[in-house]
Amino acid sequence: MIKQPIGIFDSGYGGLTVLKEIAARLPQYDYIYLGDNARAPYGPRSFDTVYEYTLQCVRWFFEQGCPLVILACNTASAKALRTIQQNDLPKIDASKRVLGVIRPTTEIIGKFTKTNAVGILATTGTVQSNSYPIEIERFYPEIKVYQEACPMWVPLIENNEHNSPGADYFIKKHIDHLLEGSKEIDTILLACTHYPLLMDKMRQFTPPGITILPQGQVVAESLEGYLLHHPEIEAKCSKNSKISFFTTDSTEDFNDHATIFFGKPVISSHLSL
DSSP: OOOOOEEEESSTTTTHHHHHEEEEEEEEEEEEEEEGGGGGGOOTTTTHHHHHHHHHHHHHHHHHTSSEEEEEHHHHHTTTTTHIIIIIIHHHTOEEEESSHHHHHHHHHHGGGGGEEEEEEEOOHHHHHTHHHHHHHHHHHTTTTEEETTHHHHHHHHOTTSSSHHHHHHHHHHHHHHHHTTTTTTEEOOTEEEEEEHHHHHHTSOOOOEEOOOOOOOHHHHHHHHHHHHHHHHHTTTOOOOEEESSOHHHHHHHHHHHHHHSSSOOEEEEOO
């Protein structure tokens, strides 16, 4: 059996915060990361466009031999994952798997809240998809979900302005607005993989009793469990502790930004889709 890397996909840089945690937890595996930076951000795009772009990238991973692809992108998970799983995978290759970041997070959110009031901070596209309230209700019908779209947060991070005083205004504004929805909120889920870079700032404007939950560690734990329970997929994953990075845009720009998200120097290759 030919073994191949696990694919990690994002529209840009955010998925690197997920890959960072996955590689820390499961360092033995090989990974290919693809950032579709040339067409980012996906957040404001229509369902059809996000689906089309995501499927194109998933097909590329499959061409590289990846047996498993993680959509480390909330927008792609919200707008494209289900259609790809149900309609496309059976036609392309029923032995391969595509997983997202929404389900692993919604499966465990009930373990963190004691008041059954959860806040979601996300991009406009993810909020409009209503994916998180729908999935959380499936696992925890008793939980009330309050959502807040933060359209300025990703541009602030990608332009390296997230530590500037100007960022404080937008971070405080959206946290305050979210918490105005209910005094009961005791857990805030960061439903965008960029947002962990704002953790320090967010804590300044969030009451101390509230848990802020990024997705990286949750997705890493979920992947570990998935591979344990699906030995037929795990057996196809190569183990040389190697990570390759690809971007559809400038490699120089990608390397500079990616190093911030990944926490280590990144050297990427350019990919034309």
